[in-house]
Amino acid sequence: MTGAGRLRPVRRRRGETGDTGHRRGETGDTGHRRGETGDTGHRRVVAVLTVIPLAFIGVFFVWPVGALVVRAVGVSDGEGLLDLARRTDAWGLLGFTLAQAAGSTLVTLVVAAPIIWLVATCSARTSTLLMVGVTIPFVLPTVVVGMAFRAIVSPGGPLSGLGLDGSVASILAAHAFLNIAVVVRVVGSAWRTQDPRAELAARTLGATPWRAFTTVVLPRLIVPILSASALVFLFCSTSFGVVLILGNGRWQTIETAVYTQAIGYFDLPAAVTLSLLQIVVVIVVVAISGWVTPRTVAVVAREATARVRGRASQAVVAVWAVVVLVGPLSVVVIRSLRPTAGGEWTLSGYRSLTRAVNGQTPLQTLQYSVVSALWAMVLSVVIGLLAAIALQRARGTAATVGSALALVPLGVSAVTVGFGYLIVLASLPAGVASWPGLIPAVQALIAVPVVIRVIAPALAAIPPRLRHAAATLGAGPWRVWRTVDLPLIWRPLAASGAFAFIIAVGEFGATGFLARPGTTTLPVLIGSALNRPGADNLATAMACSVLMIVVTAIAVVVMESFRTVSGGDL
Known part of the structure; x- marks a missing residue:
């Protein structure tokens, strides 16, 4: 009996411990529910942020292309x-x-x-x-x-x-x-x-x-x-x-x-x-x-x-x-x-870099191209990152369709998009055509698909359990992204930014329709110089092309310094 009596308190303590463990299990369930609540909040944030890339694509791609189609139908005479x-x-x-x-x-x-x-x-x-x-x-x-x-x-x-x-x-x-x-x-x-x-x-x-x-x-x-x-x-x-x-x-x-x-x-x-x-x-x-x-x-x-x-x-x-x-x-x-085969060697093309063409020298045009490309880089990285997050969270048909639509602006005729812009801008106030953000936005439209292709594999490689653990510990969606996702994707993010800058600084198609005095990019200047006869214009175009090669090489070196080994590398 003594032995049995000695065992009773132990049993009660064990029962109490079990109750405590049960209560701990309840706490775990509560934490799990909190994790679920965090996941729900994260999904809501992602859903809200998805509106931004959709609105961007709608305004700068769907709107001009749709306006061109409507105009064409209106003048087709049946x-x-x-x-x-x-x-x-x-x-x-x-x-x-x-x-x-x-x-x-x-x-x-x-x-x-x-x-x-x-x-x-x-x-x-x-x-x-x-x-x-x-x-x-x-x-x-x-x-x-x-x-x-x-x-x-x-x-x-x-x-x-x-x-x-x-x-x-x-x-x-x-x-x-x-x-x-x-x-x-x-x-x-x-x-x-x-x-x-x-x-x-x-x-x-x-x-x-x-x-x-x-x-x-x-x-x-x-x-x-x-x-x-x-x-x-x-x-x-x-x-x-x-x-x-x-x-x-x-x-x-x-x-x-x-x-x-x-x-x-x-x-x-x-x-x-x-x-x-x-x-x-x-x-x-x-x-x-x-x-x-x-x-x-x-x-x-x-x-x-x-x-x-x-x-x-x-x-x-x-x-x-x-x-x-x-x-x-x-x-x-x-x-x-040496602009012409068999002609004289000359530095006239490089001297012309400091001579004004339509009120702007080629060097000033290069400066504008770099500044515009930097703004386009920032915009395309933000839009591309939000789109990549949305695609990474999507499943099934939505993911497939979203991935396809993300690449479409890269392949559609730049002439079509450019003419669409002309039609749209003609119906808007004159100040819109001279808006400083217009050309960077158009350049960003071309760069966004590439940004998505670089960032999406990096996001997919992040183990979901890391996000779930942070959410379970009480971290909100923004803190989860800042402490889990960002440290793991910052190199691809930087590489995508460099790639976006390279694409933006070399964009020629749609930008050519929107360029105005003071907002002419270097590729547009090269194209216009090539369209003018004479060896001097050809020399100027080729000298500007050498500038493009140098700027591009510097940007590529920067991009390669951030490049990570990835099967989805472009």
Whole structure:
């Protein structure tokens, strides 16, 4: 009995402890409910903030495009879309547009393949240098690239004897030069993040280097290759400056035909019909890209161990990379000093940088371009971050549709958007057209899709349990984002900002319709100088192009300093 009596208090204390534990469980349930309440509040905040990017896209993209469509329908005199399509040879234009885009994509993959291998096998410093080299062409104004290749294939150029002037081959080569960055950044980053042990095991078991590559490495790169190919196809199908300059009027895509119908003939119904056809193509390509691209995010985010492979092979590929990447840029530099083939060497192009054109010197134009691009960078990062958060929280059809819509502004004709702005601004007070924020907003519209593509994978890589733990401990939505999300995504966020600046400073299409004295950007000035006859104007355009190359190179170096290894890297 004594023993039993001694046990009773212990049992009561244990029961009390159990009750306490039960109460602790209730407290845990309460904390869980608080976590649920935090999650609900977070979802409400995200839902409210989603309105901002939707409003931005609605005002600066949907409104002008919709206004152009309405105007075209109003002046079409009842002519149907099919009649307009037949009159403009829309199906022939569609066929050539798709064919040259497919050919350009294939050429880009072939040209980029050795550089991808070099990026994947060289040191980190060399890889960064290569990334800078491939990115500069991607963000140069297309008119500059078109003029560089025109100088290469035209009489007096290095390849003038091949008869490529005005040929489809010159268009494909220029597109490959422009889009090498897409393939190298997507596929090269995926290759560098692969675990090398599987390939080393295959080599240990007797596989040749080629067989180890085709059986172990290549299967893991199929999805990144398809993703990069879809993006290159999208960019080439909407190419404007390259086809306009190198096509010599013999070859036209839907994009250049829109420009011809709108500017040359002022036939808005025909231009809008072609634009609608192009939008359908863009939506299809974006849908394919969106179906493939998310799979590239699931890559092990660590650097592969350094592998020393054939120094001689790396040297040969390095020479190839220099020829492909530096060759066309060196032509721009040479033409800035020697505007005409066989002409005199002169610094007149660089002297003209301090002479006023329409009341503004090219150096002042460069200053405005940089300031405008900085504002566009801030705006695009804010809008892109909010959109990326909304897409990261979305599920199912909403996520798929949202991802597709986020890329559409990047692929729709800049001519279409620019004409839409003219129509919209004509119905608004005169002060709106001179609003200082108009051009940065338009530049940000083009940069937002790229910002989303850089930030979204970083957000997706954050473990949800970290957010849930912070919310359970009482942190509000803003504090959760500031203490959990921001420290993990600040590098991609900074890289996306640098990329947005590069895109904004080189934007030419829609900005050209909105430029006014005092708000002319450097790409617009280059385009106008190229349209004026004379060696002096060509020298000025090429000298301004060299300035663009320098500014772009500096921005790319800054971007690369923040770049993180990511399968979704662009």
